[in-house]
Amino acid sequence: MRLRTLLPVFLVLALSACEEKTAPPPPVRPVLTVTAVSRTTETFGPFAGTVEPRYQTQAGFRVGGRIVARDVFVGDLVAKGARLAALDPTVQEFALLRARADVADAEAQFANASATEARQRTLFEGGNVTQAQLDAAVANRDTAAARLAQAKAARQRAEDERGYTTLTADFDGVVTAWSAEVGQVVPAGQAVVTLARPDVREAVVDIPDTLMGEVRRDAEFTVRLLAAPSVVARGRVREIGPLAEAATRTRRIRMTLVSPPDAFRLGTTVTVALERPTEPRIRLPATALLERDGRTAVWVVRPDGKAVARRDVRVAGREADAILVAAGLQDGEAVVVAGVHSLAEGQAVRLPETGL
Secondary structure (H helix, E strand, O other), X not given: OHHHHHHHHHHHHHHHXXXXXXOOOXXXXXXXXXXXXXXXXXXXXXXXXXXXXXXXXXXXXXXOEEEEEEOOOOOOEEOOOOXXXXXXXXXXXXXXHHHHHHHHHHHHHHHHHHHHHHHHHHHHHOOXXXXXXXXXXXXXXXXXXXXXXXXXXXXXXXXXXXXXXXXXXXXXXXXXXXXXXXXXXXXXXXXXXXXXXXXXXXXXXXXXXXXXXXXXXXXXXXXXXXXXXXXXXXXXXXXXXXXXOOOOOEEEEEEEEEOOOOOOOOOOEEEEEEEEEEEEEEEEEHHHOEEEOOEEEXXXXXXXXXXXEEEEOEEEEEOOOEEEEEEOOOOOOEEEOOOHHHOOOOOEEEOOXXXX
């Protein structure tokens, strides 16, 4: 009886032992990894901006009139003194002819008054005229001299106004804008052409007002061409806009470019960033982080590349899609970045890039 009772028990134990021996090993999971790399600097930016001149002048005629000539176009390089445009000088030429005639008349009046004064003085010395007559001759001569000086000043003004019908460049520069055309009547002082000095260039960028605490007056930014990021220049903050733009809540920053390459032409688009030293950090995708039981950890592939191990880490910061690890990892270690919640300690894995 006892043997009959124990026989089923022995059979059950034997079957259980067979099942344990024949249980399949855990599956080998393919994983995606990134290599841990420490960074000792952080980047503020980049922000998009443009290259603009520091010195720029809107030039116009000093007299009004109708434009009859335009000698330059946007993008043209002009030398100091070169003609940019011209007005119809007919009115100014008539005024100049009148002024010259007035000068000739005043000169004749002055010559006559001077001769009269000389005769009256000779007669006065001979006792033939009174003092009053001599004083009147002197006064007439002084009045004629004053009128002559006034006529010469009017002639000079007419000559200047005749010259004002020609608009010339005050310095070597490049034409950046043109706001009038031939045949258009413009008043005195209206901006006709914008002239910029290309020798002193700046990077102009708008930075959100919420980030302005990171911008210092002595900061030196790295400026790159958007079309050719390998072309680099240094930019020093020269001016910070005192007020934020109402619509965008950004402030305009002007940075002087220090010895920029020729590729930094006016109007080109650039990116501006600031590299700052910081404590060593390892940047990982946010999907690599495993948070469980109040601990933060990642899965690290063992040196043989066949299994993973859980590693506790200290997270120093978080970004929209990344984390910054301050401690717990070494440079060169492979960190799993996908499926971290389905792994276990010692889990066998396969790395796609190595074919294991």
